[in-house]
Amino acid sequence: MSNKDIITLLHGAGGSYMHSLIKNVFMKLNDNYGEVGLEMLDDAAVINDTVISTDSFIVRPIFFKGGDIGRLSVSGTVNDIAMMGGNPIALSLAIVMEEGFPLSDLEKIVDSIKKTAEEADVHIVTGDTKVMEKGSLDKIIINTSGIGNRPPQLDYNINTLRKNRQPSRWLVPTNLRPGDKIIVSGTIGDHEISILSSREGIGFEANVKSDVAPLNKLMLKLLEVGGIADAKDPTRGGLADLLNDWSEKSGLGIYIKEEDIPVREEVRAAVEFLGMDILELSNEGKVVLAVSPEYEKDVLEELHSDPLGKYATTIGEVRKDISGVIMETVIGGQRYVGRPIGSPVPRIC
Amino acid sequence: MKAYRILVSGIVQGVGFRPFIYRIAVKSNVYGYVKNLGGSEVEIKIIGREENIGKFFSLLFSKIPPPAKIEKILIEEDNVQDIHEFKILPSGNVVNEPSQIPPDLSICDDCLREILDPKDRRYKYPFNSCAYCGPRYSMLYKIPYDRENTAMRDFPLCDKCKAEYEDPENERRFDAQGISCPICGPKVFLSTSDGEIIQDKDPIATAAKLIEEGYILAIKGIGGFHIAANPFDDDVVIKLRERKNRPQQPFALMALSVDVIKKYAEVSQLEEELLKSLERPIVLLRKKEDSEISKYVSPYLDREGFFLYYTGLHYLLLDNLKEKISIMTSGNKHGLPMCTDEECVKTKLKGVVDYILYHNRKIVNRVDDSVIRISSGRIMFLRRSRGYAPTWIRIKRKLRKVTVAVGAELQNVGAVAFDDKVILTQYIGDTDELNTLEELEKYIKFFLNTYHLTPEVIVADKNPAYQSTRLASKLSEEYSAELVQVQHHLAHGLSAMAEYGLNDAVGIIIDGIGYGDDGNGWGGEVINIKDHGEKYSREYHLKYVPYTGGDINSLKPDRMLALFLSTFMNWNEIQNYVKLSDTELKVLEYQTRKNRLFTSSTGRFLDSISALLDICHYRTYEGEPAIKLEAFARNGKLLDFEFPIINNEIDTTAAFKWIIENGIQDKPSIAYTIQYELGKALVRAALKLNPEKIVVSGGASVNEYILKGMIENSEGVEILTQSKVPPGDGGIALGQVYYISEEK
């Protein structure tokens, strides 16, 4: 068996390996069911105006600066529903634990789940627990699935888009039009760097907290403003994966400016050491919006009034004269932003 | 009476070849005709008495115009016809061979003499040129090389020039496309950096004065802008470094004569020939210890880049300088392509230059200066560009399909190939930069269009992170062409094999990093190559060491040093040898524990030695730590050390153990020994494969001492290095093409 015939960690890294896995293996399951179905490969699906999404969480360490696996499990699924324009209502919760897992840790996680669910105003309505033999998994895996309904704010928002396009009824990439502004709701990379620095052996001089948070309430406020063509959270694969997704699915180009991307100094320093690309860092409490230009100012204003959007800025725009994702660099050059490959590939000869 | 038909192919267009034939035919009293066969072939028919024909041939071979190159000549007896004159016939339609785009040539001695002669009508004329000299490719919109297809179309000939152009007796100007004079030709202007023109009778002399006063000037040349500055004034050089954001990378120096250069550098006969050649490359020469050139021009290096003027403008400018020499570095901001128009200078070089000396002839194609050095007596290209590109390279095999090769990524060059001809583009640059990537596409398409070709095969590197690979898949879709990917170091090896026409060879590839077939970063490889690359096996390589963090290790040699040390030392100890913060070291340690990426790179090995010897701790230009290590070894002696070869790995870590155990006293000798012994170890490994021929390629193969270690220990097996294209990534495209080639 060659390396190509087995699943490697790369296949789970949210890069091009994972995309080929989805295309070549999972798309067999697609039968184009639902208004937004598997074929869209979006954050969530829509059936009869019900939004549905699922996600499994395996973060290490399970308790990190700014959050824990419980908060992450709720936020992750809530956000996926919100990114479709849905209003999340209820979640299921499935936990798989390794034999020997401390009960006190489980209690801490469940408390955090409760707190985060309250914060997001969603309900845990069903669940499942499994325990596996020691060594057959690393501590704990949590899966959450969720459903949401169609909020009236989404109808309003979609209506505002009709002035200059024929939008889908949901927040999907095909809504993008040339001229749309790309806005991020805050600093990039906080989650990934926090996770890395919480791990054993690494302690960066400055502490970076994970941004993990449910974004559904913020999203409803933004839909009330209007002009939102699509929303997406830059989780695994970061901005690079997200923007490439948008570009591919909309058939349009995306142009961003490196100097406009908000990044904390501590994150920048950490990235220097780690040899990572800021655009590929994962986030758990950020949303990237494609906004019709006439709503740019109002959307930014609304974001700035919310603690979750305090550092929101416009980082670029959708263009039809280019293809793919292009970033203007700080030195005044331009470079293509590719999908992350999953692990750094040396390029410098 | 006898008659002959002669077919000549090579560089015979745009170099005054047909007028030359006409003149020698008339001189030797033979009749007949000369005609262009529409390609790079010229057909000549001569009829005459035997002694006259003999005279014709002796003139043909002894007096051939300097830029012309005869690649092939076919002479056959023909029937005698009743012709009593010699004629230049209009070009034929039969295209046997497509016409070759002529490269840019330096001003010839005759043209120079004219501009220095106060009585000549071209006295002080900066754009003087003739059939034998001047820009070609850089001002060419398309072929054939006729005036209306060049940037000279903006300058209609005046009556005097027209008369010269039409006079077959005028050896240098008859039918010469690029000629002009002060009345009809381009004009020179001096402006401030904002473009405000300074009224001046002699802008070139004033520009020279400004350089002497310490100002930094943009100078428009033929393939792009240079930046000129006074090389003797430390403050000026430092100012230029700051403004260009180029802290360490050496600047080239342009001089009026070899005698001027000899004041500052040692010049061998071969180097002198290169300096004076029509191609006028920058030649990296050994600095003289007592050189008065500021040490900031090429900091910590033992070589400095010199070249001679190659236009009248350069000559006049340098002649106005007291010391007849100036910094002439490419007019770009670090990482971006060189400017070719005034607009670019005004925007992109804003804040870099104080004044602009320019002219109103358009630069159609950007062509950077070529760079050459001699290592262990061999010519090595660091950059093959102006003067050489886009002259094609002929290979001993054949391409049945039109092939495009996109090269690698940094310092990149692409290629278009058909039949047995490989046209390498001029130096393109770092194609991770979008505009540069677009230039690669532009020039590839320029050659495709010029030679009326549609590609059937596109060749790229295997590295998934290269943007050139992205271009390759785009081109393959656009032309419905097959996409082929060739491993980076195989392509390096094949590039060398292409130069020598080999099908099989053992390749020693010493390089930075390329994407290996196992996903690791290769770069110190002994590869057994068979059937022009169809079969290859990697037999030996430098020991694998972790490459945690990726490209950042290329920029910080101390990280790489720590990674080498981590293979035999604990992390507490490592911190005594590397210059890294505690945090960075901790991060590195942590990352290394989960590392899945390894490298056998020669470049990274040399970088680490450079860091350990406290020679270089940060890389600001390609190869910097390794180049400085090489410079350091100048007066070193061979010490007692040898690299062990364990299984299929050359144990590079032994070098670190040896240095640490013995202490660092005689740095030059340590530096010398490591490089020499590395060459020796690689050749020892290669010899185990009983090779007939060993080819050496990869960016590190320009290293004097590694090469010496190879040559002196090859036990009589020929060590073949590259002399036609760069052994670095600028030569990759040739190897990529060779992979596709077939038996003739």
Ligand SMILES: [Fe+3]
């Ligand atoms: Fe290379």
Ligand SMILES: [Mg+2]
């Ligand atoms: Mg969405």
Ligand SMILES: [Zn+2]
């Ligand atoms: Zn001339």
Ligand SMILES: [Zn+2]
């Ligand atoms: Zn004239």
